[in-house]
Amino acid sequence: MFTMVSGLQNYSEQAIQAARYIGQGFMVTLDHMNRLPMTIQYPYEKLIPSERFRGRIHFEFDKCIACEVCVRVCPINLPVVDWELKKDIKKKQLKSYSIDFGVCIFCGNCVEYCPTNCLSMTEEYELSIYDRHDLNYNQIALGRLPISVIEDSTIKTISNLSYLSKGNTESHFNSRNVTNFLG
Ligand code: SF4
Ligand code: SF4
Numbered sequence: 001m002f003t004m005v006s007g008l009q010n011y012s013e014q015a016i017q018a019a020r021y022i023g024q025g026f027m028v029t030l031d032h033m034n035r036l037p038m039t040i041q042y043p044y045e046k047l048i049p050s051e052r053f054r055g056r057i058h059f060e061f062d063k064c065i066a067c068e069v070c071v072r073v074c075p076i077n078l079p080v081v082d083w084e085l086k087k088d089i090k091k092k093q094l095k096s097y098s099i100d101f102g103v104c105i106f107c108g109n110c111v112e113y114c115p116t117n118c119l120s121m122t123e124e125y126e127l128s129i130y131d132r133h134d135l136n137y138n139q140i141a142l143g144r145l146p147i148s149v150i151e152d153s154t155i156k157t158i159s160n161l162s163y164l165s166k167g168n169t170e171s172h173f174n175s176r177n178v179t180n181f182l183g
């Protein structure tokens with residue numbers, strides 16, 4: 001009889017302790033509900049990409065000397081440089097240039113090593129299409145100027161947290177404020 005009573009007592013103590021832990025957990029959850037959400041409402045709000053963000057590659061046809069350095073430094077020899085040798089002027093002449101963004105890993109090697117700076121990384125990352133062949137950009141598609149997030153007046157831009165000084169984590173222009181995010 002005694003062991004049964006002490007067992008019940010032990011059980012009730014453990015149950016109370018567990019209930020207390022659950023209650024504490026609920027309090028933490030409720031405390032989170034009290035805070036403002038830290039969410040970027042894409043596509044109405046967009047983060048401004050960092051200065052060295054590696055988005056879609058931009059290509060300037062007139063600057064390319066068809067040296068094929070971009071092909072040699074590419075991990076998968078991706079850029080397709082089509083050229084012909086003009087014997088009269090003893091120079092290579094570029095006929096066409098393409099990069100398939102369905103295969104590109106956006107490492108930026110081609111941009112780094114291009115001797116004439118005709119390649120550059122843009123901040124464009126919205127490249128989704130329905131047909132994978134449409135990701136194979138020719139020199140015309142590659143030469144299109146990128147759409148800048150800042151210049152789009154239809155959306156609200158939000159600066160990246162890394163742009164902000166330590167301690168200032170107020171990324172939204174409204175009163176949203178999250179503390180202790182950067183530690
Ligand atoms: S970004 Fe990298 S993977 Fe893409 S074409 Fe350039 S070198 Fe190749
Ligand atoms: S490295 Fe630059 S200049 Fe040379 S082929 Fe590639 S894009 Fe043209």
